[in-house]
Amino acid sequence: MAERYLEELNKIRDAVKQDLLGGRIDLLLGWEKGHYWWQSRPLFATGEEDLEKLAWDSFCAVNLSRYLLDELRDYQKIGVLVKGCDSRAFNRLLQDNMVARERVVLYGLPCPGMLDYELLVAAAGSELEGIAEQNGKVVLKTASGEKTIERDQLLLYKCRDCLHPDPVVYDQLLLAPRGEKEAPERFKSVTELEEMPPDERYAYWEKELSRCLRCYACRQACPYCSCRECFVEQEQPRWQGRAYQASENFLFHLVRAYHGAGRCIDCGECQRACPVAIPLQELNRKLIKDINELYGQFEAGLNTELEPPLLTYKPDDPAAFSEK
């Protein structure tokens, strides 16, 4: 796998270098390594020297599409490396009229799914020094020897139930497609929550949301949260109080989730960004599941020609709410 990544990285670098130096793009949004081998962080490349830092491995989880919101103010033409979810995030922004398609060059990277460092550490059992990857397996190198584990068991939560590893929109597909995936357990947690008695379910969310710091990392990492001014910050009227009360935490998370109903692409960046491990993806998935059941299967970010179900009206829409 490491070799495959190296080969792929060279391909990616060659393609973007040509475009960056040739003037097709002014900025490339990619990844570079952080302090450690398990960290890949955003790279803003404007020249050849920056491209030397370019990274592509099992830790490129950060969705780069969102940076377009700001960078398109400074740069005329921007190239972005997009995995499957990142490309759907781009479609989200496009459909929300937040980006101009003609000013962005999308380099598609079919994605193997990103690894979760915490899971690697837990699986290693002792001090983890590094990993190697081959044939769908991860070799954990520890102080006390090597351990081989199925790659699928070490994926980030957001990647476990991915349906579309391949970018759904791109100008150039740089790597070999990986094909659609099945995710039979995608709504398992949601179903479990639905089956709880209401009081128990309320207690569950009260506990989970009690950890919320209201740092708004979930919102800032989210491709559907692209409002210039969030309701949270509005002063007149003041919707969101600053107090750290359960009611304020509920207000924030529920309003945010409803705002994403039919728009959430289920990329899971919210949950990955949360510093206190609130299972935010389940809130979004509940709405995705409801919409699927009420209005038929719909996947946000797949096709910009299709209006999200809650943004359209059809005379034969089910009226499940009023029927009860």
Next chain:
Amino acid sequence: MVKKMLTADKLPALWSHLAGQGKLFLPVREGPTVLFKEWSEGFEVALDAPTSAVSPKDLFFPREETYMRYRCSGQAMELSAGEELESAIAFGVHPCDLKAIEMLDRVYLNQEPVDELYRERRAKTTVVALACIAPDPFCFCGDFGIDPVSAPGADLMASFDPRSGNLMLESQTPKGEDFLKGAASLLAEANGQSFELAAVKTADFGLDLEGFSESLKDRFEDPAWDKLYKSCLGCGVCTYVCPTCYCFDVEDYGHEMAGERFRCWDSCMYGHFTQMAGGHNPRPGRKERVRQRFLHKLQYYPETYGEIACVGCGRCLRSCPVNLDIVQAIKALGGEKDV
């Protein structure tokens, strides 16, 4: 200085004993995270964990704190103080986090005006520091001269032996001695012994902080800021998990008949932090906010109080969704050893 030992089987009894003395706060596991919480039966106490996800600064500087309440009936208005503070025990504060609390002391306690709420919480809380046994790869307290296994400012120093589950407790102040006296029936003599714990190894990011703060004086307009801030998402994770961030906002909550005035944490990473009436914002974007946060830690605080406002707890390295942390900042600004 009195040293006592508590055997593993007595730990639950110690927690219920302490909880009977006042509010007991300690690090507990909640799902995949470790957080300081008020103890209650059934909690999984995490004495063997790295630093908690959020710093324990909120035991002294809570996320939200009521100044006063008001209630009106007819023409009369009744004012009352916020909550009555009970005595508390902060158990299991890591040396880095205690050092950070001492940094907050300088701001809220050791200069005029003294922050009365902070003073009261400090006075009423017994701090039991806990020697670090499992730093994670982000811990770099060594760069700030902090010894991960000692905390001279604490009332007691505790060390936990993960193999036996036993706890060693050593008082460092009269408050600490009272603590040991109160729990005497649970404690055994230490007989001069100490646990033989493995040496604690913290991360070495190759930082060179000698003269670093002074070097920042003329670098407000440095081009390094133009690159550094780019990846910032503009959330407030770093400020809220940070043990040395201490900004708050004052708000009113309620209506004309009843309500309260409270303060709550605020973050310089938010736009509204510097938003002025009339619409002007002196820190209009992420660049200005990122610069403010790092310069506050690295230049402004040291100018006023003599040392960098970072204790190497590693929380910003662990929590930032895009890995834009204080080590990135120090390196981008030249605080790196020559290789």
